[in-house]
Amino acid sequence: MENFVIALGLVFDPYVLMVVGAAAVFGLFVGAIPGLTATMATALLIPVTFFMDPVPAIGAVISCSAMAIFAGDIPATLLRIPGTPSSAAYTDEAFAMTRAGKPETALGIAVICSALGGIVGSLVLAVSAPILAEFALNFTSLEYFWLACLGLTCAALITTGSPVKGVVSLLIGLLIATSGEDIMSGYPRFSFGNPELAAGISLIPAMIGMFAVSELIRNASTMKSYTPPVITHLGSIFSGLGPILWRYKFNMMRGWTTGVLIGALPGAGAGMAAWVSMAFAKKFSKEPEKFGTGHPEGLCEATSSNNAGLGGAWVPALVFGIPGDAITAIVIGVLFMKGMTPGPTIFMHAGDLLYALFIIFFLANIAMVGLGWAAIRVSRHIITLPREVLVPVILLFCIIGSFAINTSLLGVTVMLVLGLLGYFMEENDIPIAPAILGIVLGRMIEENFFNSLAKGRGDPMIFFDRPISAVLGVITISIWVGPPLYRLYRSWRGAPRTA
Amino acid sequence: MRVNDAITGLILLVVAIAIFAYSTTFPQLTGMQFSAGFWPQTLCVLLALCGGFLIFSGIKERSGGQAWVRLDEWWRQSGTLFTVALVPLAIFFYILFSDFLGFIISSLIILLTMSLRFGLKPVSAIILAVVTTGVMQFVFVDLLLVQLPWGILESVVYGS
Numbered sequence: 147m148e149n150f151v152i153a154l155g156l157v158f159d160p161y162v163l164m165v166v167g168a169a170a171v172f173g174l175f176v177g178a179i180p181g182l183t184a185t186m187a188t189a190l191l192i193p194v195t196f197f198m199d200p201v202p203a204i205g206a207v208i209s210c211s212a213m214a215i216f217a218g219d220i221p222a223t224l225l226r227i228p229g230t231p232s233s234a235a236y237t238d239e240a241f242a243m244t245r246a247g248k249p250e251t252a253l254g255i256a257v258i259c260s261a262l263g264g265i266v267g268s269l270v271l272a273v274s275a276p277i278l279a280e281f282a283l284n285f286t287s288l289e290y291f292w293l294a295c296l297g298l299t300c301a302a303l304i305t306t307g308s309p310v311k312g313v314v315s316l317l318i319g320l321l322i323a324t325s326g327e328d329i330m331s332g333y334p335r336f337s338f339g340n341p342e343l344a345a346g347i348s349l350i351p352a353m354i355g356m357f358a359v360s361e362l363i364r365n366a367s368t369m370k371s372y373t374p375p376v377i378t379h380l381g382s383i384f385s386g387l388g389p390i391l392w393r394y395k396f397n398m399m400r401g402w403t404t405g406v407l408i409g410a411l412p413g414a415g416a417g418m419a420a421w422v423s424m425a426f427a428k429k430f431s432k433e434p435e436k437f438g439t440g441h442p443e444g445l446c447e448a449t450s451s452n453n454a455g456l457g458g459a460w461v462p463a464l465v466f467g468i469p470g471d472a473i474t475a476i477v478i479g480v481l482f483m484k485g486m487t488p489g490p491t492i493f494m495h496a497g498d499l500l501y502a503l504f505i506i507f508f509l510a511n512i513a514m515v516g517l518g519w520a521a522i523r524v525s526r527h528i529i530t531l532p533r534e535v536l537v538p539v540i541l542l543f544c545i546i547g548s549f550a551i552n553t554s555l556l557g558v559t560v561m562l563v564l565g566l567l568g569y570f571m572e573e574n575d576i577p578i579a580p581a582i583l584g585i586v587l588g589r590m591i592e593e594n595f596f597n598s599l600a601k602g603r604g605d606p607m608i609f610f611d612r613p614i615s616a617v618l619g620v621i622t623i624s625i626w627v628g629p630p631l632y633r634l635y636r637s638w639r640g641a642p643r644t645a
Numbered sequence: 646m647r648v649n650d651a652i653t654g655l656i657l658l659v660v661a662i663a664i665f666a667y668s669t670t671f672p673q674l675t676g677m678q679f680s681a682g683f684w685p686q687t688l689c690v691l692l693a694l695c696g697g698f699l700i701f702s703g704i705k706e707r708s709g710g711q712a713w714v715r716l717d718e719w720w721r722q723s724g725t726l727f728t729v730a731l732v733p734l735a736i737f738f739y740i741l742f743s744d745f746l747g748f749i750i751s752s753l754i755i756l757l758t759m760s761l762r763f764g765l766k767p768v769s770a771i772i773l774a775v776v777t778t779g780v781m782q783f784v785f786v787d788l789l790l791v792q793l794p795w796g797i798l799e800s801v802v803y804g805s
Contacts, residue, residue, distance in 0.1 A: 194784075194789065197789040197790070197791075310695055310698050310699065310702075311699075313691075313695055314657060314692070314695045314696075314699070317688055317691055317692045317695065318692075320688050321664065321685060321688050321689070321692070324684055324685045324688065328671070328681035328684075330674075330677060330679070330681070331672070331673075331674045331677060331680075331681050333671055333672060333681040335668070335671060335681055335682070335685065336667075336685075359732065359733075359736070362732050363729060363732045363733070366728055366729045366731065366732050366763075367717065367719050367725065367728075367729045368719075369725075369728055369763055369764075532765075533763065534760055534763035534764050534765045535760065535765065535773055537732070537759065537763065538735075538755065538756050538759035538760050538763070538773070538777075539756070539773070539777050541732060541735060541736070541755070541759070542752055542755060542756060542777060542778075542781060543781070544736075545735075545736060545739050545755075546748075546781055546785055546791075546793070549791075549793070550785060550789070550791040553791065553792050555740050555743070555744070558736060558739060558740050559740055561736065562733060562736040562737065562740070565733070565736070566733060570646070573646055573647055574647055574648060574650075574653055576653075592684050595684075596679070599678070599679075604678050
């Protein structure tokens with residue numbers, strides 16, 4: 147209770163509220179522009195938050211990411227272009243409502259369901275994280291090693307497309323994380339005599355490069371063919387909304403549950419939560435034939451789900467230091483920058499700060515209704531902003547942001563190299579998110595691996611010495627070897643028949 | 646630019662071998678069970694395995710008629726190719742010249758070149774470059790106290 151009162155004081159500070167409000171407007175702005183993602187908005191925000199105290203810095207990330215994910219629904223509804231990948235699952239349905247002359251209803255559903263989903267996600271985070279943290283206090287390097295392995299395995303395998311390419315992305319991230327001083331001997335690996343490289347590759351320029359620069363290259367390639375859209379005037383988004391939301395209340399509840407659970411799964415994130423919820427809505431609907439014609443049922447469930455997923459993704463990030471998605475990977479980077487090591491002890495050492503974050507989560511989602519309404523009113527101006535203005539300005543911001551972290555051109559170089567790498571990867575269906583998780587968790591895995599081995603005097607069976615670590619180890623190894631063995635078994639069984 | 650998986654796999658294989666070979670030069674301290682290169686070497690082995698898998702699957706796809714390299718339409722339009730290349734080139738320009746020219750001049754050059762190339766009218770491009778540079782200078786230097794380089798303007802600002 148004492149922490150809660152201190153937290154209220156920390157949050158209701160005019161400076162903090164101003165920063166959180168400004169980040170919310172920034173998130174709405176970037177999220178509403180087609181082609182600029184919520185992750186990119188968060189990555190661009192980091193260089194500015196670097197110079198702030200922990201509460202406004204992390205508060206800014208919370209409000210920016212929540213608003214950006216909602217704002218992605220605006221161009222999805224009006225233009226059939228998802229503003230962020232999280233809106234892609236229901237873009238067709240939302241646009242079908244616009245074609246049916248009901249864009250206001252679709253946007254009203256998006257803003258209210260996003261806000262409610264976000265509030266539920268915040269509630270789950272505030273209630274479950276401290277309980278899980280108490281349990282996690284008993285964890286040693288063995289459990290953390292397996293948890294990180296499990297998290298990274300999920301991140302690599304869950305990604306859409308080829309699992310091998312997910313693993314490749316993850317290994318690229320882990321290899322990038324090996325640069326800098328070796329944990330055991332202190333030897334500067336891959337520094338090539340450069341003292342700056344001996345400190346390792348900075349996370350923020352790496353993320354700006356992979357998420358923002360690669361996106362800018364893509365935007366530049368479509369510059370000639372891009373024509374600004376025309377948007378008609380919109381009426382009130384709240385009229386007639388009550389009966390629709392009441393009718394689909396169970397869909398919303400299922401969306402919350404799916405969102406929180408999938409959001410907490412490392413690598414899955416809000417986008418996947420929305421896809422799964424849309425599929426659930428259609429599968430269990432009494433009127434599945436109406437899907438695709440501008441039916442609000444799937445929209446209610448999926449928009450509830452992606453914003454609930456945001457809160458869910460914070461649970462493993464805060465409790466175990468294992469990010470649920472790319473945005474929480476950035477958050478972990480920010481926490482480290484602020485001297486807060488994510489993990490169960492953060493609840494003992496920085497309880498007031500955590501309560502402050504939970505309060506900001508609630509505030510941001512409540513404010514989403516008003517700010518979302520305002521963003522929809524001015525959406526025609528945001529969406530039609532010319533690319534020839536946006537791309538150079540964002541690029542300059544990326545350059546200065548990467549430079550500002552260590553006041554060094556090495557950051558800008560890292561951003562350039564990883565931006566080109568990120569572009570090549572995405573063009574060839576190699577996902578970026580596992581690489582980012584690899585960069586964030588690389589050191590943690592390596593450190594826990596060697597610490598555990600040292601405890602066992604080199605005996606690898608130490609990893610199965612404690613009950614929880616043994617269970618986690620067996621689950622992780624089963625995920626590694628299970629699917630290939632199953633495939634081998636199937637091809638062996640199938641071989642005689644096809645011969 | 647999409648390349649056949651076999652090419653991606655080959656690149657990964659070569660990179661993995663190169664990093665593995667380089668990390669064998671890392672020292673092993675006396676009394677320590679593993680050298681500083683053990684962890685990167687383990688990752689390289691896994692990366693090489695993935696590379697091998699991609700080479701195998703890429704060759705299989707290739708026998709199904711897939712090209713080695715598929716270029717998007719804009720690669721064939723020399724104008725667009727330069728427009729796209731301008732993004733990495735602008736960053737490269739900043740890395741090479743910002744220390745000498747300073748942030749303000751580098752920023753003005755980057756913004757003007759890019760916005761004019763992207764099709765903005767000259768007057769609008771000049772306004773965009775000046776306003777953006779001014780806002781960035783104010784936010785990062787005056788508010789966030791970041792030391793952006795002054796370059797050749799240093800003598801003008803602080804006197805020689």
